[in-house]
Amino acid sequence: NAGVTQTPKFQVLKTGQSMTLQCAQDMNHNSMYWYRQDPGMGLRLIYYSASEGTTDKGEVPNGYNVSRLNKREFSLRLESAAPSQTSVYFCASRGQGGTGELFFGEGSRLTVL
Amino acid sequence: QKEVEQNSGPLSVPEGAIASLNCTYSDRGSQSFFWYRQYSGKSPELIMSIYSNGDKEDGRFTAQLNKASQYVSLLIRDSQPSDSATYLCAVNGGSGGYNKLIFGAGTRLAVHP
Numbered sequence: 001n002a003g004v005t006q007t008p009k010f011q012v013l014k015t016g017q018s019m020t021l022q023c024a025q026d027m028n029h030n031s032m033y034w035y036r037q038d039p040g041m042g043l044r045l046i047y048y049s050a051s052e053g054t055t056d057k058g059e060v061p062n063g064y065n066v067s068r069l070n071k072r073e074f075s076l077r078l079e080s081a082a083p084s085q086t087s088v089y090f091c092a093s094r095g096q097g098g099t100g101e102l103f104f105g106e107g108s109r110l111t112v113l
Numbered sequence: 114q115k116e117v118e119q120n121s122g123p124l125s126v127p128e129g130a131i132a133s134l135n136c137t138y139s140d141r142g143s144q145s146f147f148w149y150r151q152y153s154g155k156s157p158e159l160i161m162s163i164y165s166n167g168d169k170e171d172g173r174f175t176a177q178l179n180k181a182s183q184y185v186s187l188l189i190r191d192s193q194p195s196d197s198a199t200y201l202c203a204v205n206g207g208s209g210g211y212n213k214l215i216f217g218a219g220t221r222l223a224v225h226p
Contacts, residue, residue, distance in 0.1 A: 042218035
């Protein structure tokens, strides 16, 4: 059971470079999420997608773009990376009903120099 | 004001004691409340969800919800060193709807033998 798969797990960028974090889930979940986690800040919501074809801004969307490519995949793009975007990024998915549990990927550690 | 507030800790308790973790939220229309546990370097995992006022017990864990006071808590009875982790409170519903799930900054718990 793969669950939620994120790639890459580690990435070092220079200021101004661009990159895309990929996320895929195999649980047939409607909702998908991107969070960032910085020391002492908990998880902050960047963007989320309630269903294929829809995306919404979260708490800290500036500097990011997302694409819900299909029901399985939700990517996060940094067009021009800044040192303030150094963080651990988590993708998560969630089904309708049930406990409302979020299932997380293993995280992607991004460093911007 | 952050939507979900937690005391960052660390909260230090002796083994066998009760650990009490607290969380307040600002959106009075919030409907679903979750506690996640996160070990260092790992992804968060769900330990409790609660939707109605009152207490909900699951093994050594009890979640308490008071919507009038906009307050949710987690009690861990007979605390064990393996409970040492960061506990994240998450809230959704309200103005953001079902799909917008916001986390607090987390409380670090240390259980010492």
